[in-house]
Amino acid sequence: MAERKKRSEADRKIRVLVAKPGLDGHDRGAKVVARALRDAGMEVIYTGLRQTPEMIAEAALQEDVDVVGLSVLSGAHMALTPRVLELLKANGQSHVKVFVGGIVPDEDLGHLKEMGVAGIYGPGASTEDIVREIKLAVTG
Amino acid sequence: MTLTQAILKGDRLALARLLSHVENDSPQGRAALIELYPHTGRAHMIGVTGAPGTGKSSLVNQLALHYRRTEGKRIAIVAVDPSSPFSGGAVLGDRVRMRDLSGDSGVFIRSMASRGSLGGLAQSTAGLAQVFDAAGFDKILIETVGAGQGEVEVARLAHTTLVVEAPGLGDDIQAIKAGILEIADILVVNKADRPGVENTEKALRSMLELAHPVQRTFMHHGLAMSVSSPKEDTLENMWTPPILRTVALDGQGIPELAGWIARHETHLRQSGDWMVRERARLEVELETLVREELMGRFREEIPDNRYEEILERVVQKNLSPWEAVRILMNGRLN
Ligand SMILES: Nc1nc2c(ncn2[C@@H]2O[C@H](COP(=O)(O)OP(=O)(O)OP(=O)(O)O)[C@@H](O)[C@H]2O)c(=O)[nH]1
Ligand SMILES: [Mg+2]
Numbered sequence: 001m002a003e004r005k006k007r008s009e010a011d012r013k014i015r016v017l018v019a020k021p022g023l024d025g026h027d028r029g030a031k032v033v034a035r036a037l038r039d040a041g042m043e044v045i046y047t048g049l050r051q052t053p054e055m056i057a058e059a060a061l062q063e064d065v066d067v068v069g070l071s072v073l074s075g076a077h078m079a080l081t082p083r084v085l086e087l088l089k090a091n092g093q094s095h096v097k098v099f100v101g102g103i104v105p106d107e108d109l110g111h112l113k114e115m116g117v118a119g120i121y122g123p124g125a126s127t128e129d130i131v132r133e134i135k136l137a138v139t140g
Numbered sequence: 141m142t143l144t145q146a147i148l149k150g151d152r153l154a155l156a157r158l159l160s161h162v163e164n165d166s167p168q169g170r171a172a173l174i175e176l177y178p179h180t181g182r183a184h185m186i187g188v189t190g191a192p193g194t195g196k197s198s199l200v201n202q203l204a205l206h207y208r209r210t211e212g213k214r215i216a217i218v219a220v221d222p223s224s225p226f227s228g229g230a231v232l233g234d235r236v237r238m239r240d241l242s243g244d245s246g247v248f249i250r251s252m253a254s255r256g257s258l259g260g261l262a263q264s265t266a267g268l269a270q271v272f273d274a275a276g277f278d279k280i281l282i283e284t285v286g287a288g289q290g291e292v293e294v295a296r297l298a299h300t301t302l303v304v305e306a307p308g309l310g311d312d313i314q315a316i317k318a319g320i321l322e323i324a325d326i327l328v329v330n331k332a333d334r335p336g337v338e339n340t341e342k343a344l345r346s347m348l349e350l351a352h353p354v355q356r357t358f359m360h361h362g363l364a365m366s367v368s369s370p371k372e373d374t375l376e377n378m379w380t381p382p383i384l385r386t387v388a389l390d391g392q393g394i395p396e397l398a399g400w401i402a403r404h405e406t407h408l409r410q411s412g413d414w415m416v417r418e419r420a421r422l423e424v425e426l427e428t429l430v431r432e433e434l435m436g437r438f439r440e441e442i443p444d445n446r447y448e449e450i451l452e453r454v455v456q457k458n459l460s461p462w463e464a465v466r467i468l469m470n471g472r473l474n
Binding site for chain 1: 152159164223224228229230232233235239242243248
């Protein structure tokens with residue numbers, strides 16, 4: 001009797017922005033994650049390659065997302081991530097949870113966490129883990 | 141300050157939040173729509189629909205750029221993509237083609253998943269458009285994938301509907317259904333840089349003759365050509381959709397397209413069709429709300445188990461659906 005359920009109850013969705021900052025290469029990993037999040041019932045706004053932190057923060061605002069997922073390969077994560085966090089905060093979106101995926105050296109993990117990154121995933125991470133942790137982070 | 145006041149003052153974060161409330165049909169969203177209603181009715185709503193991959197997002201990007209450069213108009217974009225029927229989730233990818241618009245505070249792009257129901261999509265799109273309208277956006281571009289009834293419903297919200305086709309998408313025009321052609325105010329053959337444009341154009345023109353048999357106007361070597369049929373005198377107010385070529389990759393044909401959109405708006409206002417469309421749109425909206433309200437009351441009054449019990453009797457063929465309705469509406473079992 002799905003029809004009888006109210007729209008608002010049935011349809012509140014977690015909204016995630018998946019972005020690929022930096023100038024490097026492909027976005028295969030980001031797309032795999034995007035599809036996994038969709039299959040977990042989330043609404044994923046996919047913005048494509050070569051996004052600047054400004055573009056990412058602007059899109060996060062317009063789309064009123066709960067989560068921003070950054071896919072980084074270039075090693076530029078230490079420059080890009082804090083900038084995104086800073087801009088989100090400046091826009092009044094400090095409630096948005098930021099996740100980072102890609103190759104992050106062990107010595108940077110602590111720094112990123114300190115900055116306020118909610119989760120960091122290497123190339124081998126399971127999509128189930130990512131989905132579970134995003135859901136947990138958003139619903140509290 | 142309430143969300144509504146913040147929006148009228150131009151607060152973009154408040155706008156983004158309210159769009160979510162409206163999309164989720166929350167009580168706060170409804171309350172805001174009531175407050176904002178007197179501020180609506182100014183924007184020109186432009187629907188952009190067509191088969192997947194025809195270049196709708198790229199075209200919306202170019203149109204918005206054009207309006208920003210030439211008229212400085214404030215542009216809102218609602219980009220709708222389908223939800224997965226399996227998970228209810230969605231990947232919304234239209235922004236990928238709209239990166240030229242980032243960094244411009246005169247543009248606001250919002251992606252929306254079609255979610256469940258048919259009427260629901262049209263209703264939430266209408267809600268989003270009303271919020272943008274009240275927030276002072278001059279043009280609202282609504283992109284939908286022209287695949288089903290839901291998208292046709294959405295297109296009917298718009299004052300001006302563009303139907304986008306492109307050459308080389310398999311069996312020429314198969315992608316376009318006659319029902320979609322009927323809602324077209326302007327036909328766009330995008331990807332005009334590709335081979336096969338003439339065929340696509342020809343096929344569209346012959347289909348259009350069936351859909352709009354009274355009068356033909358089309359662009360020929362950049363000129364608007366009008367081919368009349370004898371009946372036209374009696375229906376001279378009728379708009380006949382032009383067929384335009386564009387290349388959304390580099391913007392070819394976009395000024396002409398914008399020109400035709402403006403011409404259509406003028407036509408609507410001068411012929412009185414603008415008010416006719418507004419009226420029809422608001423009537424549908426009112427009806428939808430009444431239906432929802434009645435359904436809501438019905439749900440409250442009839443306990444789930446009673447509903448199930450009657451449904452079961454219908455399934456067992458002990459009761460016809462028509463009798464079941466009468467019993468349910470009277471609120472008693474006999
Ligand atoms: N050659 C050529 N390619 C184009 C043109 N316009 C768009 N494209 C390409 O066509 C592809 C699809 O473009 P989109 O703008 O995403 O098309 P869409 O209709 O919005 O697609 P969906 O939203 O997925 O239905 C992209 O690769 C574009 O770069 C054009 O005028 N010429
Ligand atoms: Mg698109």
